Every structure is written in structure tokens, then in C-alpha cells.
Amino acid sequence: MKAFQYVRSTTAKSAIEAVVKDPSAMFLAGGTNLVDLMKRGVTEPDKLIDISRLPYNKIEKEGSGVRIGAMALNSQVADDKLIQEKWPLLSLALNAGASAQLRNKATVGGNMLQRTRCGYFYDTAMDCNKREPGSGCGAKEGYNRMHAIFGTSEHCIAVHPSDMCIALVALDATVRVQGPKGERTIPFADFHRLPGDHPEKDNTLEKGELITAVTIPDSPYTKNVHYLKVRDRSSYAFALVSVAAALELDGKTIKSARLAMGGVAHKPWRLLEAEKSLVGQSVSEAAFQKAAEVAMTGAKGYEYNAFKLKLAPNSIVEALKIAAGLTA
Amino acid sequence: MKTSKKKVKNEARRDFLKQSSVLSALVLSPGQAVKDPDWDEKVAAPFEKVALKLEVNGVKHTLQVEPRTTLLDLLREQLHLTGTKKGCDFGQCGACTVHSNGERINSCLTLALTEDGRKITTIEGIAKGDDLHPMQEAFIKHDGFQCGYCTPGQIMSGIACIREGHADTEDEIREYMSGNICRCGAYPTIVDAIMEVKKGGQTV
Numbered sequence: 447m448k449a450f451q452y453v454r455s456t457t458a459k460s461a462i463e464a465v466v467k468d469p470s471a472m473f474l475a476g477g478t479n480l481v482d483l484m485k486r487g488v489t490e491p492d493k494l495i496d497i498s499r500l501p502y503n504k505i506e507k508e509g510s511g512v513r514i515g516a517m518a519l520n521s522q523v524a525d526d527k528l529i530q531e532k533w534p535l536l537s538l539a540l541n542a543g544a545s546a547q548l549r550n551k552a553t554v555g556g557n558m559l560q561r562t563r564c565g566y567f568y569d570t571a572m573d574c575n576k577r578e579p580g581s582g583c584g585a586k587e588g589y590n591r592m593h594a595i596f597g598t599s600e601h602c603i604a605v606h607p608s609d610m611c612i613a614l615v616a617l618d619a620t621v622r623v624q625g626p627k628g629e630r631t632i633p634f635a636d637f638h639r640l641p642g643d644h645p646e647k648d649n650t651l652e653k654g655e656l657i658t659a660v661t662i663p664d665s666p667y668t669k670n671v672h673y674l675k676v677r678d679r680s681s682y683a684f685a686l687v688s689v690a691a692a693l694e695l696d697g698k699t700i701k702s703a704r705l706a707m708g709g710v711a712h713k714p715w716r717l718l719e720a721e722k723s724l725v726g727q728s729v730s731e732a733a734f735q736k737a738a739e740v741a742m743t744g745a746k747g748y749e750y751n752a753f754k755l756k757l758a759p760n761s762i763v764e765a766l767k768i769a770a771g772l773t774a
Numbered sequence: 775m776k777t778s779k780k781k782v783k784n785e786a787r788r789d790f791l792k793q794s795s796v797l798s799a800l801v802l803s804p805g806q807a808v809k810d811p812d813w814d815e816k817v818a819a820p821f822e823k824v825a826l827k828l829e830v831n832g833v834k835h836t837l838q839v840e841p842r843t844t845l846l847d848l849l850r851e852q853l854h855l856t857g858t859k860k861g862c863d864f865g866q867c868g869a870c871t872v873h874s875n876g877e878r879i880n881s882c883l884t885l886a887l888t889e890d891g892r893k894i895t896t897i898e899g900i901a902k903g904d905d906l907h908p909m910q911e912a913f914i915k916h917d918g919f920q921c922g923y924c925t926p927g928q929i930m931s932g933i934a935c936i937r938e939g940h941a942d943t944e945d946e947i948r949e950y951m952s953g954n955i956c957r958c959g960a961y962p963t964i965v966d967a968i969m970e971v972k973k974g975g976q977t978v
Contacts, residue, residue, distance in 0.1 A: 449820035452841035452887055456815055474888070481844070481883045482864050492820075494841070498888055499813045521877075525938075545953020546938070547871055547880045547931065681952035 447484050451493040455500065458624050458656055464495045466626050466654035473497050473656060475517060476551040478544070479560040487570050488561075488577060498553075502658050505529065510664035516555030516622075516657040520610065521546065523554060533662055535692050535704075538673035539613035545682050555657035558611055558621070558637065561648065562604035562712075563684055564593065575601045576645040583645075591750040592684065595758065596711040602645030603748060606638055606713050607684050613673060615714035616690040616706040619662045625655035634660070638713035645712070667692035667704060674765035675708075676757060685709035687758045689765035693724075700724045700733070705741065705766075710758055717741045720762070729770045731763065738762040812891025827891055830855070831899025839886045846870045846881035849896060857897035857926045861955070868954035871927040871934075872896050878934035880953075897926035900933070908976045909933050912967035920958030928954045932968040933978045941972040 453471075455461035465471045471493035474480060483489040502515035505526050512533065514523055523529055524540035544552060552560075566572040566584035573582035585593055585603050593603045611634075619634040638649050651657075670693040677683040688708035694701040703724040705717040720741035727733040738759035747755045767773040818824040823838035830853060839848060846863075849855045849872070858881060861869030865883040872881045873895040900907040909929050912918070919925045931954045935941045940950035947965050956964065971978060 447842045449840075449842055451820055452816070452818040452824075452885075454813070454816040454887070456813060460815070474885070477885060477888065478865060478880070478883050481885060484842075485864065494885075496888055499810055545868065546934070546940070546950050547868060547878050547953045548865060548883075550877045551879050551884065681949050 448490045450491055454496045461495045461497045462654050462656055468493050471495055475553040475556040478548050478552045512662050514554055514660045516659055517553050520549040520552045535671040535690055536613040539609040542673055542675040543609035554660055557608055563607045564604040579646045589750055590748040593751050594711050595745045595747055595754050596715055597640040599641045602641035605709055611714040612688055612690045612706045612708040615716050616704040617662050617665055619660050622659040623655045624658050635716055641712045666694040670695055670769045672765045672769040674761055676761055687754055687761045689761045691765040691769040693769050698728045700727050734763045734766040826887055829893040843886045844882055845884040845886045845889055848886040855896050855898050859923055859926055869924050869927040871930040878931050908971050912971045916963045916967040918964040918967040919960050924956045928964055936972050936978050941968055
């Protein structure tokens with residue numbers, strides 16, 4: 447690991463100032479991804495600003511919603527009684543990610559900012575426009591089994607690896623940010639970005655902006671929810687495809703639905719049109735098939751990940767069936 | 775190294791604060807912010823060794839550590855506690871699992887300076903003298919290992935798994951132990967060992 451300066455901050459203000467004035471300074475929270483990237487030489491900051499004990503680790507009711515501090519640990523959120531009761535989809539998604547040890551260190555803010563696990567991004571001998579803009583994309587013509595089927599660009603076909611973020615985008619969360627110019631909020635769906643011409647930018651944060659919290663509005667999705675994660679082993683692996691599904695039912699009729707997918711795009715992939723297609727329908731496999739068909743509009747496979755074009759809709763149907771109680 | 779004079783003068787007050795924050799930590803839920811007396815502004819140049827206070831297996835240490843030293847390397851190289859193993863060094867195998875303030879973490883992905891003031895427990899710290907920890911006994915009884923390299927991590931993780939309340943069924947144990955890889959494939963007997971300790975109801 448390249449040597450770096452360590453700066454411990456006790457206030458958000460001093461942490462932000464330290465990052466703003468140094469081009470290669472980065473915030474350090476749980477470090478479960480950043481330290482890994484530093485050991486491999488993928489990320490080489492000259493300075494780390496330790497924000498891990500800033501007082502943003504509470505999970506609190508805010509109106510009819512909840513405010514989750516950015517420094518709250520993944521395990522803490524997953525095990526939180528209020529979250530389990532009111533937003534169980536988030537708890538399910540968190541527990542599907544990483545391992546118990548990693549969830550005890552990884553923070554909510556850090557989970558959002560984790561980098562793709564694309565092998566070409568991680569291998570510094572390979573071309574990668576995300577790691578080294580302009581060098582090319584090794585994955586496009588390479589071994590792209592784990593890669594995106596939605597929203598790709600000619601410069602990058604990587605996916606965002608988070609599970610937590612898939613639930614948060616489905617639940618209409620909002621990101622609270624503090625920066626050199628003050629505070630602002632970002633709708634969760636606009637936080638991460640598609641690769642376009644700038645795959646080196648994973649999200650819409652400006653230099654020095656610090657995530658302080660994520661808020662989730664009140665939600666009717668307390669019962670009929672499921673997070674389905676399809677992966678190469680039954681636990682502790684990144685998703686080939688994951689689906690966050692939530693239904694609001696009135697008897698057998700779907701009043702509203704929330705659907706998002708992971709492992710398929712550069713950002714958490716919300717399925718708004720598929721959600722709309724479910725509203726007013728009766729709970730049935732046919733309705734779910736239709737939603738899955740709608741969801742797949744615009745999907746495009748590559749040499750080794752074309753299987754996702756079948757796996758994704760099948761996973762949507764399966765997740766909805768489990769959420770609706772049609773399948774155990 | 776930057777140590778304020780005020781900090782030294784306030785040693786007694788610091789101890790009081792430390793005790794009272796431990797008490798409040800017990801009262802408050804884990805998520806509540808607790809003013810941390812061990813967390814002050816600190817700067818360390820790239821190769822500069824700065825003071826780090828850690829309690830390891832009940833012994834208080836003041837160590838000199840440079841920023842890029844991981845908790846794993848500190849334990850093994852500086853404190854010579856080589857029971858904690860370096861398997862992958864990238865947080866993928868769990869061989870480096872230790873407890874920080876009672877919670878299991880991967881020590882390989884933890885920069886030592888970020889653990890200031892915390893209590894670390896390693897595999898060397900769980901037996902009471904010659905009396906093995908119930909989890910150690912159970913691993914021996916059920917033959918929960920072959921080569922043994924992953925075992926310290928498995929045992930530390932297994933203890934945490936029970937403490938967290940995630941060891942009620944074999945399936946639950948498998949899920950919550952998935953961060954510990956055993957390349958010999960001793961999984962069935964590892965699960966048996968954890969299940970037995972859980973069923974035995976001993977305090978872990």
C-alpha cells in the first residue's frame with residue numbers, strides 16, 4: 447500500500463475542508479472497500495480523512511419517515527427494530543450483502559460509495575476507463591459475465607455492487623449531503639449515475655461533499671416484500687442479478703408496487719414502468735410476467751452475460767411471487 | 775506526533791469520561807452517538823509513527839503506529855499475537871477475524887489508527903488460563919478443522935455469531951458464518967461445533 451497522511455477529524459466541517467483543499471484526499475469511514483482498493487493500488491490517495499467517529503450514526507424517526515446517519519453500520523441498520531418493522535426490505539437487502547464481519551465495519555455512506563467489483567477495474571494491468579479515463583474498457587470485449595445489461599456506454603459496462611442501495615432506491619430514499627457550499631439533498635435515484643462519457647464518476651457528489659444521512663419516507667411496504675439475490679454461491683458473493691420487490695395489497699389487488707434491480711446497471715436500477723404495470727392488477731404469475739417483460743425493455747447482453755436477459759425477468763417474477771406469498 | 779498538553783493534564787478527567795461513556799453506551803442503544811474521549815484531532819505524516827491506545831486481550835497498550843498499518847499486521851508483527859491469521863488480506867476469507875469492542879471485524883481491512891481506544895480480543899484472549907473457551911472445546915470435540923489455518927477466525931466468528939443471536943438453526947449459522955472460508959471444507963463440523971455451544975447455553 448502506498449503511504450499516506452492520516453488526518454482524524456472530529457467535526458464534519460474540518461473533514462470537508464481537509465478534503466476540499468487536497469486533490470487526492472479522501473474520506474475514510476469503515477474502510478472495507480477503500481483499504482482493499484488501496485492495498486491493490488487501484489486507489490492511491492495521499493491523504494485519508496478519518497470520519498469514522500463523526501456523530502452521524504443514529505437511526506431516528508423523522509416525521510413519519512426515518513433518518514439513518516451516514517456512519518451507521520450496515521449491521522446496525524439491518525438489526526434495527528424500527529427498520530425491520532417499517533422498512534423490512536432494507537434489512538433484507540443489507541443482510542444479503544457482504545459478510546457479518548464486513549457489515550460490522552461498513553457504513554451506510556460507505557456502502558453507497560463503494561466501487562464496482564469489475565475485474566478490469568480491479569486489475570491495474572488492464573484497461574479501464576473508470577480507473578484510468580481514456581485507457582479503454584477491457585470488459586466490453588473481455589470476460590463480462592458479471593456486467594451490466596442496462597444503461598451501458600461504449601466506455602464502461604460495470605455494475606454497482608451494492609444490495610443496500612437497491613432497497614433504498616426502491617423505497618424512494620433521499621441522500622443528505624454537507625459540502626463546502628452548505629447542505630443539499632439528492633433523491634436516491636439521482637445519486638448514482640450511468641457511465642456515459644465519464645465512467646470515472648460513480649455518483650453526483652462534488653469534491654468535498656460528505657454524506658451525512660439517508661432518509662426514507664413513510665412506506666406501506668411492511669409486509670409483502672422480498673429481496674432476491676441470485677449469485678454463484680448461496681451467501682457472501684456479489685449478485686449476478688438481484689431484485690427488490692415490494693407490494694401494497696388490498697386483498698388480491700395490487701394498490702402499488704416498488705421494484706428495483708441490482709447487478710444489472712452502473713446504478714441501482716429502478717423499474718418504474720414495471721411498477722406502473724402492476725397497479726390495479728390482481729396478484730398472479732401472469733401479471734408478474736407482464737411486469738418483468740416491461741422491465742426488460744432496452745436490455746442488452748454481451749458475450750458472457752447474455753444469460754442475464756433471461757435470469758433478470760425470471761428473478762423479477764420469482765421475487766414478486768415470494769413478496770405476494772404465492773411461493774414460499 | 776501531536777499531543778496537546780491539555781490532554782495530559784486532563785488524564786483523570788479522561789478516565790472519568792471514559793468510564794461514564796462506557797456506562798452510557800450500556801444504557802443507550804448501539805447506534806447512539808457517544809462522545810469519545812479517545813477520539814481527538816490527530817495528524818500522522820505518511821511514515822510517521824503516532825501513539826495508539828489499544829486494549830488487547832485485557833492488556834492496555836500504548837503503541838507507536840504508522841497510518842498504513844492494519845490492525846492485523848499490528849497484532850501479528852508488533853504484539854506477536856500470531857494466532858490471528860493472514861489469509862487473503864483482502865477481507866474475503868475471514869481468517870483475520872477478531873473482536874473490536876465485542877463485535878467481529880476483519881482486522882486485515884482495519885487501519886490500526888482507526889481503532890484508537892477500543893478493546894480488541896483475539897484467539898489468544900478467549901481461554902481462561904488452561905481452561906479453553908467452550909467454542910474451542912467444541913471445535914476439538916467435533917473436529918471442526920483439518921489444516922487449522924482458518925480456525926482462529928472461525929472460532930472468533932462463531933462466538934460472535936452466537937452473541938449476535940444468529941445461531942438458532944444450522945441454516946442461520948451457515949448464512950452468518952459465510953464470511954469465514956475453510957478451504958479444507960470442514961463446514962459440517964464447524965456448524966456442529968457452533969450448534970453445540972449454542973444449545974449448551976453457556977455464556978460466550
